[in-house]
Amino acid sequence: AQSVTQPDIHITVSEGASLELRCNYSYGATPYLFWYVQSPGQGLQLLLKYFSGDTLVQGIKGFEAEFKRSQSSFNLRKPSVHWSDAAEYFCAVGPRGGRRALTFGSGTRLQVQP
Amino acid sequence: GAVVSQHPSWVICKSGTSVKIECRSLDFQATTMFWYRQFPKQSLMLMATSNEGSKATYEQGVEKDKFLINHASLTLSTLTVTSAHPEDSSFYICSARDDWREVSTDTQYFGPGTRLTVL
Numbered sequence: 001a002q003s004v005t006q007p008d009i010h011i012t013v014s015e016g017a018s019l020e021l022r023c024n025y026s027y028g029a030t031p032y033l034f035w036y037v038q039s040p041g042q043g044l045q046l047l048l049k050y051f052s053g054d055t056l057v058q059g060i061k062g063f064e065a066e067f068k069r070s071q072s073s074f075n076l077r078k079p080s081v082h083w084s085d086a087a088e089y090f091c092a093v094g095p096r097g098g099r100r101a102l103t104f105g106s107g108t109r110l111q112v113q114p
Numbered sequence: 115g116a117v118v119s120q121h122p123s124w125v126i127c128k129s130g131t132s133v134k135i136e137c138r139s140l141d142f143q144a145t146t147m148f149w150y151r152q153f154p155k156q157s158l159m160l161m162a163t164s165n166e167g168s169k170a171t172y173e174q175g176v177e178k179d180k181f182l183i184n185h186a187s188l189t190l191s192t193l194t195v196t197s198a199h200p201e202d203s204s205f206y207i208c209s210a211r212d213d214w215r216e217v218s219t220d221t222q223y224f225g226p227g228t229r230l231t232v233l
Contacts, residue, residue: 036224043120043207043226044158090157094222101148101160101209102222 002027004091006105013081014113021076021108023091031093033074034102035065038088047089050074061085086112116142118210120225127198128233135193135228137208143188144210148222149181152205164191188213198232205229 003026013019025031032051036044048059055067065076074091088109092102117140127133137147145166150158162183163171170183180202182194191210195202209222 041205041227041229044209044224046221046223049221101150101163103160104157106157 002031002093002095002103004093004103004105006089006091006108008108009106010109010111012111012113015083016080019076019078019081019085019110021089021091021110023074023076023105025072025074025091025093027072027093027095029096030069031095033065033067034092034094035059035063035074035076036090036092036104037061038090038107040087044090047076081110081112083112083114086110116210116212116223118208118223118225120206120208120228122228123226124229124231126231126233129199130197132194132196133198133230135195135206135208135230137191137193137210137225139189139210139212139223142210142212143214144191145188145213147185147191147208147210149183149191149193150207150209152207152227154205158207161193166191195230198230200232203230203232 005024034049035047038044047063048057050057050067057065063078067074088107090107091105094102119138121136147164149161151161152158161176164183164185166185172178185191205227207227209224211222
C-alpha cells in the first residue's frame with residue numbers, strides 16, 4: 001500500500017529565511033506527487049505537482065520541489081519565506097492511471113517568525 | 115483554472131438530524147469526485163469515491179448508510195450525513211477530477227471544505 005511520510009510536524013522559520021519541507025513516499029512504482037497548502041479553516045490549494053520529466057518542479061508562490069527517485073523523496077523548498085506562507089503543508093501521492101484518490105501525509109505546520 | 119465549490123461552508127445541527135453537503139465542479143465535468151474528512155490538526159482521510167451514475171465506493175470503516183453519497187450529474191456530488199452525532203463533527207472536503215483537462219495526470223481540484231458541528 002502506498003504511504004506518505006512528512007517527518008516534521010511543525011517547523012518555525014524566520015521571515016526571509018529559506019525553507020525545506022520533507023516528504024518521503026512508499027509506492028511500488030513512481031507515483032504522481034503533489035504538494036498542497038492549507039490555510040486555517042480553508043480548503044487545499046495546489047502548489048505544484050510532478051508527473052514525469054524534469055525532477056525539479058516549479059510551483060506557485062515561489063515554491064519548488066525536487067523528486068529524488070533513489071531516496072523516494074519529494075521535498076518542498078522556498079528560498080525566502082514570507083509571513084503569508086504560514087500554513088499547513090501536505091504532501092500527497094496518487095497512483096498513475098485510474099480514477100483513484102490521493103494519499104496524504106500527516107502535514108507540516110509552518111510558522112513564520114517576523 | 116478549475117474551481118470546485120462546496121455548500122454550505124459551515125453548518126451546525128442538532129444530534130439526530132441529517133445534513134447535506136454539496137460539491138460542485140464549476141467549470142468542468144467530473145465523472146469522479148472524492149470525499150475526505152479532516153479532524154482538527156490531522157491529515158485528510160478518504161471517505162469515499164463518488165462516481166457519476168453509479169454507486170459510491172466507500173473506504174473501509176466508513177458506514178455507507180450513515181454517509182450517503184449521490185453523484186447525480188457530471189458537476190454535482192452530495193454527501194448526506196444521516197442521523198448526525200457529535201463524533202461526526204469534522205471538516206469535510208471534496209475534490210474533483212477533471213474529465214478532460216490534465217486527464218493523463220489525475221490532477222484533482224479541491225473544494226474549500228465544509229465545517230460540520232453536531233451539538
